[in-house]
Amino acid sequence: MIKKVVLFISKIVLCGLFSFLFIENLSAQNLLPLDWNIAFKSDACLSTRGAKAHSSVCTLLSWERQGYFEGDGDCILSATFNIKELQKSYLLLMRMQCEVRDVRINGHSVAQNIKNTFWSNRDAYSTIRVPKSILRKGENQIVIDCSSLGYTGGVSHTMLVLKSLNNKITENVRLSLPTADHVCLGNNRVVTIHYQTTRQATIRFRVENDFHQSYLDSIITVSPRDSIMNIDLNELCSTPGFYQVTAVMHGAGYSGNAQWMAVKPEEAACDNRTAIGFEDYWAKAKAELAAIKPEFKLHRIDSLCQKSKRDVYIVEMQSLGNLTVRGYYFVPRTAGKHRAVLQVPGYGYGFENIDGFLNDDTDRVELALCVRGHGISADVFHPGFGVPGVWGYKLCNSDSVAYRGIYMDCVRAIDFLCSRPEVDAHRIGVKGGSQGGGLTLATAALCSDRIAACAYFDPFPCDMRHQIQVRTICQSELKRNLAYYGNPCSYLEVLCVQDLIDTRSFASKIKCSVLYTPALFDDDCPVEGGFAAYNLITSPKEYRAFPNEGHVEGFTHEAMIMSWLDKKLSE
Incomplete structure (x- = not known):
């Protein structure tokens, strides 16, 4: 329930001193709301995860954070907006993580066939001139026909702005937290709302945790004479964990901002129980691997050596099930033994781009391993990454599930590094993100x-039992994979198999130094899971949080991470 709120709030009256905080942007004087109705054309998505036929979405958040994804099918977004006085000309600015078939305002088509440019140019947007003749004073309606709700990794790049070219009013709202990384370890859980408005306005302020539990949904009235408001969340958000905070201001138009706050993440509750039979399951897998001759083979790639300051090879090795897995092997041209890093891949990535390795002249051995089903190791085992994909491959069978073999591929890669004369076997590290993060822990x-x-x-x-509650579309994905095989087992039995491959259960067995780099906006592999593992690690560890990044942006810290590894492997 939305309610007026006066508790937890302190206002600071500021004059022109802080006006520099606000710059005119594309959301200035936006006539369109940020909350839209969403309705699906098919009931296919409703049966797999209990979704509602009609619901609402906020453009500040990604589709997936709100429980939707490409597999849900075609949908209609709609909203109403008001025009107080008609102006001479209007522009509609659009950027959406989906395919747009048609945009209609008051029944008139104004744009068609707008493509999703997230992967090619995520800052690009379409500019559409809206004729004054189709608009009316008072209430108007906009309807967008969408398909293929696209992946974002957590950060929404959606822009839906309708503004008059003649109106120069600038309105803005943004949120800030007391720490640069948005990690609050003490009683400093205070969110500051910075806003600019030329008239009395309302701000809808919402707080929910990563499990979608609402903590606050309030309407705050603000006036032009103020520009900063502090919201004290110390009592409300006292439980260690992760909180999504959004603010939507409605004055002459609409603007908004979303942020994440981590509260004492090292104290976040996590389940340290492992699946029944977990130890025996992996002991058996390792014994099976040990019985297979590795048959390491190196193939020097002269064409790549010419482009690199290190020698470049493709390595082959026999892994679990006598499957051949391969990787790219980079060796310094200096004498002696070297530190080495095993790089393990994210889901669906087979190190197709190795330019970073070729251009790196660090005196370090690296093995970029393509685990089974990925890159140059997908010749025999290739379930793909859709349905059922690597994750859903034979998901009812604990002996055949893909990750049993994939984790053993990583163990075999360590066998290889330890066998090499150019590698110092006492200075081996491993790194990866997303699936690669799980492979690193394992x-x-x-x-x-x-x-x-x-x-x-x-x-x-x-921490899959919890991840499917945070990233709710995982439930739909598992059920689709189960249906692909004709539902040979129950959904609960699928989760029991997931328990055996859950990398959280490996965390307490790690003995080395550990670095974790959480991205707070990540809705693909939410930080709850990363910290569930981190909090069970008893060896020396540290984390560096990135507050404004999602899953895609989380892969951009290669230099910092490798510098950390080089330092640790040189101690």
Whole structure:
């Protein structure tokens, strides 16, 4: 229930001193609301996850954070907006993480076939001139026909702005937290709302945790004479965990901002129980791997050596099930033994772009491993990354599930590094993000006596019983994969198999130094899972949080992470 709120709030009256905080942007004097109705054309998505046929979405948030994804099918977004006085000309600015078939205002089509440019140019947007003749004084309606709700990784780049070219009024609202990384360890859980308005306005201020539990939904009235408001959340958000905070201001138009706040993340509750039979399950897998001759083979790639300051090879090795897995191997041209880093891949990535490795002249050995089903190791085992994909491959069978073999691929890669004369076997590290983060945790635990340092970014699969509650579309994905095989087992039995491959259960077995780099906006592999593992690690560890980044942006800290690993492997 929305309610007027006066508690927890202190206002600071400021004059022109802080006017520099606000710059005119594309959301200035936006006539369109940020909350839209969403309705699906098919009931297909409703049966797999209990979704509502009609609901609402906020453009400040990603589709996936709100429980929607591409597999849900075609949908209609609609909203009403008011025009007090008609102006001479209007522009509609659009950027959406989906395909747009048609845009209609008051029944008139104003744009068609707008493509999703998230992967090619996520800052691009379409500019559409809206004729005054189709608008009316008072209430208007806009309807957008959408398909293929696109992946974002957590940060919404959606822009839906309708503004008059003649209106120069600038309105803005944004949120800030007391710490640069948005991690609150003490009683400093105060969110500051910075706003600019030329008239009395309302701000809808909402707080919910990562499990979608609402903590506050309030309407705050503000006036032009003020520009800053502090919201004290110390009592409301006292439980360690992760909180999404949004503010939507409605004055002459609409503007908004969303942020995440981490509250004492190292104290966040996590389940340290492992699945029944977990130890025996992985002991058996390692025994099976040990019985297979590795048959390491190196193939020097002269064309790549010419582009690199290190020698470049493709390595082959036999892994679980006698499957051949491969990787790109980079060796310094200096004599002696070197520190080494095993790089493990994210889901669906097979190190197709190795330019970063080729251009790196660090005196370090690196192995970019393509686990089974990925890159140059997808020749025999190739379930793809859709349905059922690697994650959903034979998901009812604990002996055949893909990650049993994939984790052993990583163990075999460590066997390879330890066998090499150019590698110092006491200075081996492992790193990866997303699926690679999960592989990093598993490798560091399964090879705990051979790994000196590891670095991971928001891992998968990790703390899956909770992840499917945070990233709710995971439930739909699992059910689709189960249906692909004809539902040979129950959904609960699927979760029991997931328990056996859950990398959270490996965390307590890690002995090396650990770096975790959480991205607070990540809705693909939410930080709850990363910290669930982190909080069970007993070896030396540290984390560096990135407050404004999602899953995609989380992969941009390669230099910092490698510098950390180099330092740890040189100690």
